[in-house]
Amino acid sequence: MVSLDKAPLGVKVKVVDILGGKGIIQRLNELGIFPGTCVTVLQSGILRGPLLVSVGGRNVALSRGVAKKIIVEVYK
Amino acid sequence: MRIVLVGQPNSGKSTIFNQVAGYKAVTSNFPGTTVKYLKGKVNFVGEIFEIVDLPGTYSLTSLDLAELVSRNYLLKGEADVVINVVDASILSRSLELTIQLLEFGIPLVLCLNFMDEAARKGLNIDSSKLSSILGVPVVECIAVKGIGINKLFLTALKMGKVKKKGREILYSKDVEDVIEELETKVLTLSSKLKVPARFLAIKLLENDDEFISAVKDEELIAEVKILQDRLSKRHGKPSYLVISAERHASALNIFEEAVKVGVAKVLLRDKIDSLLMHKHLGYVFLFIFLYGFFNIVFTFGKYLEEPLISFFEDFLIPEVSFLPINTLFKQVLKGLLEGLAGGIGIVLPYLVPFLIGLAVVEDMGYLPRIAFLMDTFLHRVGLHGKSVVPLILGYGCNVPAIMSTRILESERDRFLTATLSTFIPCAARTTIIFGLVAFYIGPNAALLIYLLNILVVAALGKLLSKVTPEAIPIGMVMEVPPYQIPSIKVVLSKTWLRIKDFVVVAWPLLILGSIVLSLLEYYSLNNLLNLFVSPLTKVLDLPQPVGVTLIFGVLRKELALVMLMQALETTNVLTVMSKTQILTFTLFTLFYVPCIATIAALERELGIKKTFFVTILTLIVATFIAFTSKEIVTLLQIFS
Ligand SMILES: Nc1nc2c(ncn2[C@@H]2O[C@H](COP(=O)(O)OP(=O)(O)O)[C@@H](O)[C@H]2O)c(=O)[nH]1
Numbered sequence: 001m002v003s004l005d006k007a008p009l010g011v012k013v014k015v016v017d018i019l020g021g022k023g024i025i026q027r028l029n030e031l032g033i034f035p036g037t038c039v040t041v042l043q044s045g046i047l048r049g050p051l052l053v054s055v056g057g058r059n060v061a062l063s064r065g066v067a068k069k070i071i072v073e074v075y076k
Numbered sequence: 077m078r079i080v081l082v083g084q085p086n087s088g089k090s091t092i093f094n095q096v097a098g099y100k101a102v103t104s105n106f107p108g109t110t111v112k113y114l115k116g117k118v119n120f121v122g123e124i125f126e127i128v129d130l131p132g133t134y135s136l137t138s139l140d141l142a143e144l145v146s147r148n149y150l151l152k153g154e155a156d157v158v159i160n161v162v163d164a165s166i167l168s169r170s171l172e173l174t175i176q177l178l179e180f181g182i183p184l185v186l187c188l189n190f191m192d193e194a195a196r197k198g199l200n201i202d203s204s205k206l207s208s209i210l211g212v213p214v215v216e217c218i219a220v221k222g223i224g225i226n227k228l229f230l231t232a233l234k235m236g237k238v239k240k241k242g243r244e245i246l247y248s249k250d251v252e253d254v255i256e257e258l259e260t261k262v263l264t265l266s267s268k269l270k271v272p273a274r275f276l277a278i279k280l281l282e283n284d285d286e287f288i289s290a291v292k293d294e295e296l297i298a299e300v301k302i303l304q305d306r307l308s309k310r311h312g313k314p315s316y317l318v319i320s321a322e323r324h325a326s327a328l329n330i331f332e333e334a335v336k337v338g339v340a341k342v343l344l345r346d347k348i349d350s351l352l353m354h355k356h357l358g359y360v361f362l363f364i365f366l367y368g369f370f371n372i373v374f375t376f377g378k379y380l381e382e383p384l385i386s387f388f389e390d391f392l393i394p395e396v397s398f399l400p401i402n403t404l405f406k407q408v409l410k411g412l413l414e415g416l417a418g419g420i421g422i423v424l425p426y427l428v429p430f431l432i433g434l435a436v437v438e439d440m441g442y443l444p445r446i447a448f449l450m451d452t453f454l455h456r457v458g459l460h461g462k463s464v465v466p467l468i469l470g471y472g473c474n475v476p477a478i479m480s481t482r483i484l485e486s487e488r489d490r491f492l493t494a495t496l497s498t499f500i501p502c503a504a505r506t507t508i509i510f511g512l513v514a515f516y517i518g519p520n521a522a523l524l525i526y527l528l529n530i531l532v533v534a535a536l537g538k539l540l541s542k543v544t545p546e547a548i549p550i551g552m553v554m555e556v557p558p559y560q561i562p563s564i565k566v567v568l569s570k571t572w573l574r575i576k577d578f579v580v581v582a583w584p585l586l587i588l589g590s591i592v593l594s595l596l597e598y599y600s601l602n603n604l605l606n607l608f609v610s611p612l613t614k615v616l617d618l619p620q621p622v623g624v625t626l627i628f629g630v631l632r633k634e635l636a637l638v639m640l641m642q643a644l645e646t647t648n649v650l651t652v653m654s655k656t657q658i659l660t661f662t663l664f665t666l667f668y669v670p671c672i673a674t675i676a677a678l679e680r681e682l683g684i685k686k687t688f689f690v691t692i693l694t695l696i697v698a699t700f701i702a703f704t705s706k707e708i709v710t711l712l713q714i715f716s
């Protein structure tokens with residue numbers, strides 16, 4: 001298990017946990033990111049920039065700080 | 077009858093509003109453009125009713141000010157029927173808001189918008205099944221093409237009359253038990269707040285700040301707490317997560333029952349995105365894009381400006397000179413003509429292509445990509461993610477930019493972002509940059525001004541974020557909607573909406589301003605004003621007659637440009653001002669005191685004290701930048 005910012009690009013991974021407070025969890029929930037959801041990291045910005053993540057057929061930009069709080073499982 | 081549009085950002089609410097109410101709401105392929113609600117009286121399908129376009133909201137658990145506007149509107153209970161607009165291509169996620177609206181117990185119509193996108197994604201939605209699951213009518217639409225709109229409103233009008241509520245979507249047994257138990261205890265409070273008891277019970281279990289603070293009864297608070305604990309003990313997570321996870325599961329179930337998922341088409345645009353958002357190439361394309369954008373706008377503008385200006389030079393102005401010397405009437409007429417000519421000849425040539433270009437880019441959906449690419453730099457200057465939305469909107473006009481800071485969560489971010497937005501060159505200032513610097517010095521110099529502006533904004537951001545206490549930031553969490561091919565009709569109506577603002581608000585001001593200047597000249601009062609500003613013009617090494625234009629520029633920035641020509645009594649500025657002076661003047665007008673409308677918007681969002689601070693700050697920055705650039709240009713003899 002790793003945080004989302006360490007997940008490999010272009011590979012489907014499964015969210016197992018979201019750390020952090022109510023605000024951030026609700027924001028992520030609103031965009032369809034829950035424990036159990038599958039997501040794919042499409043792009044990773046330079047200079048520790050944001051990640052572009054595909055979730056539920058829609059792309060979402062997440063800053064690295066947010067991505068760090070999303071714990072995912074990488075399938076082999 | 078009042079019909080209210082509710083839906084997630086970018087689901088097409090404003091597009092639907094515009095279809096029936098005429099083009100009034102700005103739509104764009106960018107989450108967060110509508111931040112206050114808009115009403116329209118319409119006469120459609122043979123009925124007269126009122127329609128309200130609310131800011132996008134992902135849920136009824138409000139988090140930012142824009143979302144709060146929507147929720148509070150609904151809570152007021154003035155809606156006869158709600159049209160829940162959803163993006164059918166992300167139906168599953170959208171249903172979570174639908175479920176909450178059903179809990180709210182208001183007559184509802186589900187509008188499945190973006191059916192074209194859904195088809196492209198291979199989603200085969202059985203709307204009659206969906207309708208029977210939810211117990212509300214479902215209408216399929218493609219709002220940009222106007223498909224389904226008639227049926228949508230006929231259905232909504234019918235629902236508004238019969239006032240039939242939809243079905244309640246039940247949670248699992250143990251959660252339902254807790255909800256029911258709390259429901260019986262909040263009956264008095266629910267009738268006081270005029271919301272359904274079940275809705276209130278659920279919100280209290282979700283620990284919703286607003287509703288929790290509405291509970292004044294200590295005993296009830298304790299009971300809410302006990303029930304929250306019971307939920308969280310049984311599920312091993314906080315009660316609000318229990319509820320949202322259940323709602324998510326219900327939405328998934330409904331989706332699976334009503335939708336067959338086929339194969340999605342692989343689209344060119346996904347490949348384009350992997351280039352345009354690439355970690356290195358993305359910036360190359362961004363630069364090429366900006367370079368191309370400004371050059372195209374400038375080329376068009378120049379092509380239009382030259383013949384228009386010479387038309388006025390050759391025909392209108394000489395006509396006036398035939399009148400007897402120095403009568404008051406002649407002076408007023410001269411001002412009127414110059415104001416008129418300034419609008420047509422100098423402002424519109426750049427404003428129109430710029431606004432068309434902006435509308436195209438907005439509708440294409442490139443703006444959120446720019447936000448993505450710029451985010452890392454914003455972080456470096458102490459801002460967070462979504463701040464880029466107001467900053468980018470600022471290039472159109474600072475007023476909506478400042479208003480859109482409502483999508484930011486913390487007060488500090490709103491203050492910082494609103495302050496920085498006032499430094500962004502809006503369309504009015506763009507006409508000045510184009511009309512003066514690009515025209516007399518060259519388009520690349522104009523581009524450099526934009527770059528300099530970004531650097532200044534970044535430096536200010538860094539400085540201000542050092543002195544304002546850091547709030548706990550929620551980093552960027554932003555949707556990046558797919559590219560769209562801009563519709564010509566939308567682009568033209570949007571441009572017209574914005575130009576109308578110029579024609580009805582700014583132009584009369586320009587004309588009035590010119591007349592006032594003429595009168596001042598007639599009574600030789602302009603010299604008094606110029607003398608008043610002369611310490612500034614002297615420091616900046618600008619001709620003294622320029623002073624009065626700087627004062628009037630506060631009313632409306634274009635005024636500075638139009639009056640400049642008038643004050644200097646020429647349409648060829650280069651005959652009286654050197655290139656260095658033109659540059660200094662442009663830089664000063666670019667940065668100094670935002671126009672009256674912007675100041676008013678700042679006052680609304682930040683209060684009078686902070687507005688005063690921002691205004692002073694802009695003056696200092698403008699003087700500093702203009703002075704430094706003058707010194708550097710002179711020192712390096714750039715223009716000689
Ligand atoms: N393909 C497609 N695009 C749409 C449809 N409805 C709206 N749009 C586009 O989606 C974007 C967002 O629309 P807007 O009305 O601003 O959404 P709002 O945030 O809900 O007000 C705009 O670029 C519209 O042109 C639709 O049915 N199909």
Ligand SMILES: [Mg+2]
Pocket residue numbers: 089090091101102103109110132
């Ligand atoms: Mg809108």
